[in-house]
Amino acid sequence: MRSNRAKTRAGVSMAATLPMIAGALALGIPAAHADGTPARNALTGTRPLWATAKADKGATADSAQVQARVYLAGRDAAGLAAYAKAVSDPASPLYGKHLDAQQAQARFGATKAQVTAVKSWLRSAGLTVTGVTAHYVTVSGDVAAAEKAFGTQLHNYAKGARTYRAPQQTASVPAGLKGAVLTVTGLDNAPHTSHVADQLPGPAAAFANAGPFSSYYGSKTATSLPDAYGKKIPYAIKGYTGKQLRAAYGAGAYTGKHVRVAITDAYASPTIAFDAGTYAKRNGDAAWKTGQLHQVLPKKYTHTGADECDASGWYGEETLDVEAVHAVAPNADVTYVGAASCNDDDLLDALSKVVDSHLADIVSNSWGDIEANQTPDLAAAYDQVFQLGAVQGIGFYFSSGDNGDEVANTATDTKPGVKQVDTPANSAWVTAVGGTSLAVGKGNAYQFETGWGTEKATLSADGKSWTGFPGAFTSGAGGGTSRTVAEPYYQKGVVPGALAGVHHKAGNRVVPDISAVADPNTGFLEGITQSYPDGSERYGEYRIGGTSLAAPVIAAVQALAQEARGGKAIGFANPSIYQRYGKAGVFHDVTDKPTGSDLAVARVDFVNGVDDADGLATSVRSLGKDSSLHAVKGYDDVTGVGSPANGYVRSYKGH
Numbered sequence: 001m002r003s004n005r006a007k008t009r010a011g012v013s014m015a016a017t018l019p020m021i022a023g024a025l026a027l028g029i030p031a032a033h034a035d036g037t038p039a040r041n042a043l044t045g046t047r048p049l050w051a052t053a054k055a056d057k058g059a060t061a062d063s064a065q066v067q068a069r070v071y072l073a074g075r076d077a078a079g080l081a082a083y084a085k086a087v088s089d090p091a092s093p094l095y096g097k098h099l100d101a102q103q104a105q106a107r108f109g110a111t112k113a114q115v116t117a118v119k120s121w122l123r124s125a126g127l128t129v130t131g132v133t134a135h136y137v138t139v140s141g142d143v144a145a146a147e148k149a150f151g152t153q154l155h156n157y158a159k160g161a162r163t164y165r166a167p168q169q170t171a172s173v174p175a176g177l178k179g180a181v182l183t184v185t186g187l188d189n190a191p192h193t194s195h196v197a198d199q200l201p202g203p204a205a206a207f208a209n210a211g212p213f214s215s216y217y218g219s220k221t222a223t224s225l226p227d228a229y230g231k232k233i234p235y236a237i238k239g240y241t242g243k244q245l246r247a248a249y250g251a252g253a254y255t256g257k258h259v260r261v262a263i264t265d266a267y268a269s270p271t272i273a274f275d276a277g278t279y280a281k282r283n284g285d286a287a288w289k290t291g292q293l294h295q296v297l298p299k300k301y302t303h304t305g306a307d308e309c310d311a312s313g314w315y316g317e318e319t320l321d322v323e324a325v326h327a328v329a330p331n332a333d334v335t336y337v338g339a340a341s342c343n344d345d346d347l348l349d350a351l352s353k354v355v356d357s358h359l360a361d362i363v364s365n366s367w368g369d370i371e372a373n374q375t376p377d378l379a380a381a382y383d384q385v386f387q388l389g390a391v392q393g394i395g396f397y398f399s400s401g402d403n404g405d406e407v408a409n410t411a412t413d414t415k416p417g418v419k420q421v422d423t424p425a426n427s428a429w430v431t432a433v434g435g436t437s438l439a440v441g442k443g444n445a446y447q448f449e450t451g452w453g454t455e456k457a458t459l460s461a462d463g464k465s466w467t468g469f470p471g472a473f474t475s476g477a478g479g480g481t482s483r484t485v486a487e488p489y490y491q492k493g494v495v496p497g498a499l500a501g502v503h504h505k506a507g508n509r510v511v512p513d514i515s516a517v518a519d520p521n522t523g524f525l526e527g528i529t530q531s532y533p534d535g536s537e538r539y540g541e542y543r544i545g546g547t548s549l550a551a552p553v554i555a556a557v558q559a560l561a562q563e564a565r566g567g568k569a570i571g572f573a574n575p576s577i578y579q580r581y582g583k584a585g586v587f588h589d590v591t592d593k594p595t596g597s598d599l600a601v602a603r604v605d606f607v608n609g610v611d612d613a614d615g616l617a618t619s620v621r622s623l624g625k626d627s628s629l630h631a632v633k634g635y636d637d638v639t640g641v642g643s644p645a646n647g648y649v650r651s652y653k654g655h
Contacts (some may be wrong), residue, residue: 039174040151040172042170043150043171043181043183044376045376045380046152046171046183046184047169047171048375051188056155056156057155057156057157057158058155058156059155060156060165061143063142063144064142064165066154066165066186066187067130067139068185068186069136069139069184069186069345070118070137070139071135071183071184071380072109072110072134072137072182073180074114075107075109075110075114076108077179079108080108080391083108083391084387084388084429084572085390085489087393088574088575089575090575090579090655096569098392099391099392100392101357101392104388105356108388109134110134110180114180115132117176117180118137118180118181119137121173122137122139125146126144127139127140127141127145127149128141133352135348135384150167150187151171151172152167152187153168153169154166154167154168155168159190160412164190166187166189167187167188171184171187182380182381183376183381184377185345185375185381193309193342193343193344194342194367194368194369203270203537204312204530205530206530206531206532206540206609206610208540208611210604210606211238211604212235212604213238214601216244216441217234217237217439217440217522218234218441218447219234219237220235221233222602225459225463226459226463226620228598228602228620229599229622233599233602235601235603235604236602236603237522237543238525239524239525239541240438240517241284241525242283242326242330243444244444245324245517245524247446249553249557249648250644250650251329251557252650254329254563255286255330255331255563256328256329256556257331258331258563258567259329259333259361259562259567260333260335261332261362262359262360263318263321263334263337263363263364264337264338264363264367265317265321265336265367266309266338266342266346267304268295268297268336269314269315269316269528270315271315272293272315272318272319273293275323275528276293276326279526280323280327280330282527283527285330286326286330292333292334293322293334293335294334294336295335295337296335296336296338296359297338298346298349301340302346303342303343304341309343316528316544318336319527320366320524320544320549321366321548321552322334322552323524324524324552324553324556325364325556326556327524328552328553328556329557329560337351337354338350342367348378348381348385351365351382351396352385354389354394355388361393361394361395362555362559362570363394363395363396363555364551364554365398365399365424366547366549366551368422369422370401370409370410370421370422370423371421371423371482372418373423374423379423379427379484382427383427383428386424386572387429393569393570393571395431395558395572396424396430396572397431397555398424398425398427398431398432398433399422399433399478399551400421400433400434400477400511400550401422401425401478401479402475402477402478402518402547403475403476403478404473404478405419405480405626405629406419406420406478406480407627408627421479421480422478422511425511426482426484426509428485428509431574432512432514433513433550433551433554434452434477434513434514434515435515435517435545435638436452436519436590437450437452437519437521437522437623437624438516439522446588449588449590449594449639450590450592450599451515451591451592451624451626451629451638451639452475452476452477452518452519452623452626453473453592453624453629454474454519454520454521454621454623455471456471456472456621456622457470457471457619457620457622458471458617458618458619459620466620469620475520475546476625476626476638477512477515477518477547477550477626478511479510479629479636480502480511481499481500481502481509481511482503484508485508485509486506488509488574490578492507494578494581494635499635499637510637511637512638513578513640514554514577514587514640514641514644515638516550516553516554516643516644518546518549520543520544522601523544523549524549524553525541525543526541526544528540557644558570558573565652566653566654570652576652576655577641578641580641580651583647583651585646586644586648588642588643588645589634589642590636592625592630592632598622599622599624601623602618603618603621605618
């Protein structure tokens with residue numbers, strides 16, 4: 001955050017002129033530059049990088065409509081960032097001195113005078129104020145009014161195969177509003193979405209796993225299939241359950257009692273209570289208590305179609321998150337907060353609900369997008385919410401992504417892909433959760449983990465070899481070095497300079513921070529109501545993975561740690577996580593070849609995804625092959641500091 005301290009020019013302090021400028025503005029007389037034009041304050045980052053002169057297709061029609069959000073900076077933006085850092089840093093005297101929601105709003109929220117001034121300015125430009133929240137003012141109007149308000153022309157630009165509107169210059173606000181306006185979103189109309197007559201659709205199409213399976217890692221060997229890496233390999237597990245994950249990550253006797261965990265995703269599964277209850281009963285988890293699972297949902301949903309956000313595709317995400325948290329922290333209180341769509345504005349609203357009402361101390365978020373699609377204006381809006389959470393003792397956990405270095409995911413027919421990280425996991429104010437392949441053995445004993453990265457080869461027609469072994473990269477934990485976020489203080493001295501300094505000598509944020517099981521081949525058993533080809537809707541179970549699994553698992557482990565801490569909120573956890581790095585027994589140091597050689601599992605799938613009517617497909621899945629990323633000894637950009645070991649939860653006791 002920028003400081004509002006006065007600058008000096010030619011040895012004369014400008015601070016002395018501020019009262020006069022403020023007085024002039026109060027009288028409705030705009031401050032001016034030497035040439036007589038009104039002074040304005042730039043909103044850095046509001047012109048997207050893709051709005052280049054080469055891509056410019058000309059001015060947007062004045063009559064075209066704009067809907068925008070003007071985010072409020074609050075009364076002390078620099079102070080908010082400073083307090084969020086201090087209250088989260090174990091080395092600070094303010095560590096753990098969290099504010100409640102009302103105190104945070106009173107100390108850092110926007111004043112009535114700021115809101116009034118912002119509304120007055122927007123209306124004077126010809127825009128219509130359509131709503132006001134504690135965080136932003138929404139407006140609508142034509143392009144001409146938006147250009148007048150924000151001091152920039154709006155043009156049409158080619159972005160890929162499509163054309164979108166964006167500011168030709170960085171947007172700005174009158175100088176008198178400096179310190180009141182954080183940023184504006186909506187001036188560009190390119191999609192800002194996250195992946196993973198508005199009624200929610202029914203359950204998603206059914207999916208099931210074929211056997212044979214291992215019940216624990218290595219329990220069933222594929223003796224009739226070809227060797228891989230010079231030996232017979234085990235079949236993929238059926239799917240880990242709570243007892244196995246609790247044992248792997250050192251839960252001990254802790255259950256998350258009296259700890260509140262929130263989960264944000266888009267939309268809401270209509271069968272979540274039934275599915276979660278059925279799953280717990282069938283898989284040995286503690287039964288849900290009355291009032292233990294809550295939902296906070298919007299009044300209506302938008303962009304639900306399969307060609308937009310695909311609402312039913314989010315049901316499985318919500319169900320995974322809820323069931324995984326309960327499996328690892330069975331006594332934690334769980335609140336699901338559904339967004340109205342997968343658009344950033346709606347997801348920001350969901351996060352703000354958690355903060356404004358302090359619905360939980362721990363927030364799991366299994367969604368995101370590539371950093372290149374995250375414009376600086378939205379990054380600023382997200383960071384403000386994360387900082388407001390930090391001062392209240394709320395920590396946010398985001399999955400790091402499922403496409404490794406994103407090169408394969410961003411490549412086109414004409415251009416190669418570019419290495420990048422995912423967002424909001426790239427924020428310096430969240431805990432980015434990477435992924436592993438997990439081996440839990442007989443008796444729920446932890447065996448090893450690799451960095452999650454999969455290469456796949458299929459069984460040859462004669463069944464005697466693997467075609468093209470080890471095959472092509474299919475998926476893996478997201479990670480790498482941000483291009484836009486500076487290296488946070490807590491990573492210095494832990495993250496190798498070779499990683500932090502990839503893009504800039506001064507260093508950038510490296511993702512992830514911590515990790516847990518994510519590999520679908522060593523994944524979690526999920527239970528959910530699905531739509532079957534015969535037209536029926538019924539409960540079914542299948543193995544699932546991704547860092548969408550790792551994030552709620554880590555959130556649940558944090559609930560155990562908070563219980564061990566006597567219920568005191570951990571809040572923004574990164575400073576305390578990195579402080580624990582290197583201490584014996586706290587983290588599993590995850591590497592790609594933990595047994596000294598390459599590893600793989602055999603997997604059998606239904607061709608049609610449901611049953612054997614169309615046959616079976618057999619493949620070998622190599623472990624620890626994450627694109628250009630590597631899990632190595634020490635910190636790495638696949639698993640961060642590693643995964644929680646037996647001593648992790650206990651390390652918070654008394655601290």
